[in-house]
Amino acid sequence: MTQVSITDIAAAAGVSASTVSRALQDNPRISPARRDEIKALAAQMGYRPSQVARSLVTGCTHTLGVVVTDVTDPFVAEVMKAAEAASRTAGYTLLFASSDRDPERELEAIRLLLDRQVDGLIVVSGRAGPRYAEIRSAAGATPATWPLVLVNNEQAGPGIYSVQVDNRAGAIRAITYLKALGHRRIAFVAGPERGRSSRERLEGYRQGLAANGLELRNAQVVGGAGLLEDGPRALAALMGLAEPPTAVLCYNDLAAIGLLAAAAHAGMKVPAELSVIGYDNIPLSAYSVPPLTTIDQPKAEMGRLSVAMCLQALDGQPVSNVTLEGQLILRESTTQLSSGV
Amino acid sequence: MTQVSITDIAAAAGVSASTVSRALQDNPRISPARRDEIKALAAQMGYRPSQVARSLVTGCTHTLGVVVTDVTDPFVAEVMKAAEAASRTAGYTLLFASSDRDPERELEAIRLLLDRQVDGLIVVSGRAGPRYAEIRSAAGATPATWPLVLVNNEQAGPGIYSVQVDNRAGAIRAITYLKALGHRRIAFVAGPERGRSSRERLEGYRQGLAANGLELRNAQVVGGAGLLEDGPRALAALMGLAEPPTAVLCYNDLAAIGLLAAAAHAGMKVPAELSVIGYDNIPLSAYSVPPLTTIDQPKAEMGRLSVAMCLQALDGQPVSNVTLEGQLILRESTTQLSSGV
DNA sequence: CGAATTTGCGCAAACGTTTGCACCAATCAA
DNA sequence: TTGATTGGTGCAAACGTTTGCGCAAATTCG
Numbered sequence: 143m144t145q146v147s148i149t150d151i152a153a154a155a156g157v158s159a160s161t162v163s164r165a166l167q168d169n170p171r172i173s174p175a176r177r178d179e180i181k182a183l184a185a186q187m188g189y190r191p192s193q194v195a196r197s198l199v200t201g202c203t204h205t206l207g208v209v210v211t212d213v214t215d216p217f218v219a220e221v222m223k224a225a226e227a228a229s230r231t232a233g234y235t236l237l238f239a240s241s242d243r244d245p246e247r248e249l250e251a252i253r254l255l256l257d258r259q260v261d262g263l264i265v266v267s268g269r270a271g272p273r274y275a276e277i278r279s280a281a282g283a284t285p286a287t288w289p290l291v292l293v294n295n296e297q298a299g300p301g302i303y304s305v306q307v308d309n310r311a312g313a314i315r316a317i318t319y320l321k322a323l324g325h326r327r328i329a330f331v332a333g334p335e336r337g338r339s340s341r342e343r344l345e346g347y348r349q350g351l352a353a354n355g356l357e358l359r360n361a362q363v364v365g366g367a368g369l370l371e372d373g374p375r376a377l378a379a380l381m382g383l384a385e386p387p388t389a390v391l392c393y394n395d396l397a398a399i400g401l402l403a404a405a406a407h408a409g410m411k412v413p414a415e416l417s418v419i420g421y422d423n424i425p426l427s428a429y430s431v432p433p434l435t436t437i438d439q440p441k442a443e444m445g446r447l448s449v450a451m452c453l454q455a456l457d458g459q460p461v462s463n464v465t466l467e468g469q470l471i472l473r474e475s476t477t478q479l480s481s482g483v
Numbered sequence: 484m485t486q487v488s489i490t491d492i493a494a495a496a497g498v499s500a501s502t503v504s505r506a507l508q509d510n511p512r513i514s515p516a517r518r519d520e521i522k523a524l525a526a527q528m529g530y531r532p533s534q535v536a537r538s539l540v541t542g543c544t545h546t547l548g549v550v551v552t553d554v555t556d557p558f559v560a561e562v563m564k565a566a567e568a569a570s571r572t573a574g575y576t577l578l579f580a581s582s583d584r585d586p587e588r589e590l591e592a593i594r595l596l597l598d599r600q601v602d603g604l605i606v607v608s609g610r611a612g613p614r615y616a617e618i619r620s621a622a623g624a625t626p627a628t629w630p631l632v633l634v635n636n637e638q639a640g641p642g643i644y645s646v647q648v649d650n651r652a653g654a655i656r657a658i659t660y661l662k663a664l665g666h667r668r669i670a671f672v673a674g675p676e677r678g679r680s681s682r683e684r685l686e687g688y689r690q691g692l693a694a695n696g697l698e699l700r701n702a703q704v705v706g707g708a709g710l711l712e713d714g715p716r717a718l719a720a721l722m723g724l725a726e727p728p729t730a731v732l733c734y735n736d737l738a739a740i741g742l743l744a745a746a747a748h749a750g751m752k753v754p755a756e757l758s759v760i761g762y763d764n765i766p767l768s769a770y771s772v773p774p775l776t777t778i779d780q781p782k783a784e785m786g787r788l789s790v791a792m793c794l795q796a797l798d799g800q801p802v803s804n805v806t807l808e809g810q811l812i813l814r815e816s817t818t819q820l821s822s823g824v
Numbered sequence: 825c826g827a828a829t830t831t832g833c834g835c836a837a838a839c840g841t842t843t844g845c846a847c848c849a850a851t852c853a854a
Numbered sequence: 855t856t857g858a859t860t861g862g863t864g865c866a867a868a869c870g871t872t873t874g875c876g877c878a879a880a881t882t883c884g
Contacts, residue, residue: 163841167842190598195842199841219555226554238567238578282486426740429714
């Protein structure tokens with residue numbers, strides 16, 4: 143026994159398929175008696191409408207595509223979770239694809255999802271730079287078709303929207319706080335090179351230094367990728383310096399937690415000997431040892447908003463980009479610079 | 484300009500739609516010259532086949548549904564990541580839904596995905612117990628249609644498969660190891676009550692105790708949900724005991740990391756005063772302070788296998804359930820019991 | 825050289841819906 | 855009574871593919 147279709151019900155009820163279709167949609171042109179009868183029959187026969195057939199005719203799949211760099215990143219997961227909840231309550235389902243941080247794969251994933259006729263797309267922490275507009279026009283998209291919303295990123299273009307946090311401001315806040323604690327040599331562990339948020343946070347770091355009258359030393363910014371593994375490498379590089387920093391701002395919490403682990407392993411006291419600040423405020427940051435001072439990103443809000451914006455655009459409404467503020471969460475990985483150092 | 488369809492190409496090439504369809508499929512009945520001509524035209528016009536139209540006629544969407552308790556759980560995310568990669572290389576896309584650990588929502592998600600005509604379903608850490616078979620027959624599924632594979636769970640039924648780790652054995656291994664280190668009072672932080680893996684790990688804990696001639700004290704198993712937040716509560720409960728444990732096995736790494744944080748906060752030395760073992764070997768467990776001794780689950784393997792099994796079943800091949808072994812990963816959260824205690 | 829086969833392509837049905845339009849019967853207003 | 859309106863329903867096209875079948879032309883075979 144295969145799926146029961148609308149014509150099966152029509153046959154059973156002795157009416158036409160169109161009547162069944164209309165009855166199930168509560169079309170007023172169907173008499174209430176028939177409607178109830180048909181609905182009862184449908185329920186009894188366990189009818190479930192085929193979304194694919196419906197999509198074919200309506201041209202709308204009620205599906206949003208979400209492509210991420212890596213689900214394994216707690217920031218990404220948190221955004222996805224909220225996006226899933228929001229889309230579900232709106233009657234949408236999520237098609238999921240992962241790019242593994244490869245811009246090529248990211249674009250490929252977008253194309254794949256478009257082939258599946260997603261109504262809109264959400265890209266979390268995308269790395270495809272200016273190529274979104276290109277792929278959009280290549281797909282023959284008018285400004286009104288399949289909105290693309292970029293989370294934690296920003297690119298101009300018709301039908302391309304973004305929701306992000308003010309990365310620069312967050313970093314500046316962190317630096318200012320560290321300066322107030324007496325720190326003068328503050329390092330930075332950078333994020334993935336292609337990421338827009340990486341650049342912005344680095345920029346914020348620089349501006350923060352300048353605004354606080356602190357000197358920027360190139361050796362104090364070390365490369366990274368926003369991963370746990372960054373921590374040990376970064377710590378080694380930083381501690382090898384003639385004048386090691388007394389505080390460090392990391393691209394994200396993952397790198398910061400990696401740094402914490404490396405410090406503990408090296409027998410270095412945090413925050414006594416080194417203050418550490420992360421970025422994102424992932425749930426784990428409250429449970430690191432010591433608990434991590436960090437800059438919050440309203441991840442759930444971002445996820446929720448990303449689908450809201452998608453839906454709004456689909457609805458033909460004007461949608462404006464949003465950039466939220468991320469506040470500094472004070473925990474125990476930062477402290478006053480002891481006078482001795 | 485909307486999407487270019489097969490008939491547009493047919494018109495441009497001066498052939499029929501069926502010829503175009505066949506040409507693109509490399510059907511041998513189309514002459515090579517025509518085929519190349521059509522392919523070139525299709526490429527030039529930017530043709531991308533509509534998967535939904537295709538699905539309607541073939542009855543196969545090349546889509547797998549994956550429903551999880553919570554993407555935010557690193558174990559789940561790790562499994563999903565591998566599943567996504569595997570399905571992508573097999574030409575399948577993933578439809579994603581989250582249950583938020585609610586069995587009702589989990590079933591609802593399954594129904595939703597079925598309406599979308601997914602070819603198969605993967606449920607990670609499902610909590611719906613015996614109701615999978617029920618929903619399967621309600622959907623009029625024959626044993627051959629939409630395979631359902633359960634990750635980190637097991638249920639009998641036609642078309643229902645499972646890939647899991649031997650939870651009991653893993654727990655026993657942990658207890659045996661702790662006993663070898665001299666521990667005699669070993670506590671357990673339990674997982675979510677409805678989870679099958681919770682029950683099995685608890686059972687393994689009990690059997691491990693018994694097998695090592697250790698006494699089971701009910702007060703030494705405390706409730707939890709497999710979350711970071713479990714840690715502080717569990718530690719408080721355990722340390723309030725007249726004879727507090729010298730070691731503790733946790734349902735998963737998250738709870739263990741929470742426990743580590745709580746211990747640090749309480750000024751308690753791990754492992755000197757308390758040995759801690761987790762379960763899952765999530766990436767973070769290598770970066771906790773101290774690094775966590777844990778029982779590995781081959782998460783990537785499980786994700787990969789889950790889609791492989793799905794595809795195998797779809798292919799009509801017989802598929803057998805698999806249960807993997809999870810080895811103990813020794814790190815620094817466990818140590819020899821100091822003689823004084 | 826005629827018959828049988830092969831090659832290359834088009835027709836049309838099918839998948840399961842939605843929806844514009846036409847149609848008939850009943851009701852209503854005049 | 856007649857004409858117009860309304861209420862209820864069915865017909866058929868459409869969405870974009872795939873695929874069984876049929877048919878003509880070209881090729882092969884005896």
